[in-house]
Amino acid sequence: MSLRRLVAAALIPLALLASACGGGEGESFGDDSLVIYSGRNENLVGPLIEKLRTATGLDVQVRYGDSAELAAQILEEGADTRADLFFSQDAGALGALSKHRMLAPIAPAALDRVPAEYRGSDGTWVGLSGRSRVIVYDPRTVTAPPKSVFELTDPRWQGKVGWAPTNASFQSFVTALRVLSGEDRARQWLEAMKANGTQTFSNNVNILNAVDEGKLQLGLINHYYWYEKVAERGANGVPSRLAYLPGGDPGALVNVAGVGVLKDSEHAAAAHKAVDFLLGTEAQKYFADTTKEYPLISGVATAAGLPPFDSLKGPEVDLSKLDSIEQTITLLQEVGLV
Structure with missing residues (x-):
């Protein structure tokens, strides 16, 4: 069995993998489309994707699914993945792809918009919302x-x-x-x-x-x-x-939703353009006002009624160390929870 298949099997049971990736077999994307694999629910971020299309002029297509399952899908597809951008519900799935060298470096100018504790220590992924x-x-x-x-x-x-x-x-x-x-x-x-x-x-x-x-x-x-x-x-x-x-x-735990650009993306320039948009004021205000998450760039206010972001007393943990999602899935399987 290949390394990627071993990793995918550890990340998520293959029976779930086959049914959970928002289209699966027979799904196709246009050759000139920016393809996003999104672990964020369509009801939550669908309107934001529309804003992305409008603001950037990109032809964007999305495969929705669970973050861990989509990460496993990308690992299984390897260099042949059609994903250009991975939009994860959590840092762990992004870290898993980074650990297996599936993600490309994000431009320093984009990374620097977000505090260091909410982005990958190797610069391959960046948090969008807390x-x-x-x-x-x-x-x-x-x-x-x-x-x-x-x-x-x-x-x-x-x-x-x-x-x-x-x-x-x-x-x-x-x-x-x-x-x-x-x-x-x-x-x-x-x-x-x-x-x-x-x-x-x-x-x-x-x-x-x-x-x-x-x-x-x-x-x-x-x-x-x-x-x-x-x-x-x-x-x-x-x-x-x-x-x-x-x-x-x-x-x-204070976690983040975030994005990473696939190393083998054929539309890397478009993917980085999308990252810039998602770290811009319009998208960050969407996270604050619509999904009620915490914006991560300066100058965008948290929604009324939420505790201030700096008042949260989460544990001190390097989010990059949440990349051991394979071991977590294995533990949950052994306990009989997944």
């Missing part, structure tokens, strides 16, 4: 939410917590947990959570909805899902509340 892991809770039944993810294994929360093990953001959190606390403690936590009856969901939205509907007391999600729902329904229409974990807890 997101914080949080605990969403139901204040109708929870008066004092946990102050650490390690408290969630307590019997008082048996069957009352939701998570999404196949979600890329959750997998990056587990990777951070492995990096910060060690393999043994990460495994112990996952096994204890499973034994405590933690309920499994396919994504963050379903977890949030379950808490609002009183079906869960607590859930592990990214902050922006809650703020988007509040923007849509108003504060009175969203019963749940968010708990930002203190003291550098692994559950307070």
Whole structure:
């Protein structure tokens, strides 16, 4: 078996890989099109892609899917990949491609728009927006939410917590947990959570909805899902509340969505033009105002109501070290979660 096939198999089960890449077999792209493999959901970033087309004049086509699955797809395709730009939901999938030398250097002028802690240490990927892991809770039944993810294994929360093990953001959190606390403690936590009856969901939205509907007391999600729902329904229409974990807890990971240009892209100039747009004011305001994420360039304000970005107390972890997504997937498989 080739190295790429081994890596792809470690990244994601091939049965999932075959069905999850937003088109799969028979999908074709125009020879002159800029092709983006996007781990960001079309509902979230589709309007931004339209802005990209308009602002740059590029013919842009997108394959949507899960970030880890798309990273595995790119590794499997190798030098023959049709992807020009990889738009990832998290740093881990970008780091995995960088580790396997699939990404090209990004121009220093673009990298320098973003603080060093939110871009690849080797300069091959750059963060576009920041997101914080949080605990969403139901204040109708929870008066004092946990102050650490390690408290969630307590019997008082048996069957009352939701998570999404196949979600890329959750997998990056587990990777951070492995990096910060060690393999043994990460495994112990996952096994204890499973034994405590933690309920499994396919994504963050379903977890949030379950808490609002009183079906869960607590859930592990990214902050922006809650703020988007509040923007849509108003504060009175969203019963749940968010708990930002203190003291550098692994559950307070501040991750980024970001992009990398494929080393073997046939449209590298267009891909770098797209990166420039995504790091520009218009795109950064979209992340702030529409998706309720944290903009990463200076001069663009965070959306009203969000805690200031510099007030978040996430753990001190080099996002470039979240590239060991293969080991995380293997751990989740061994525990029986994916």
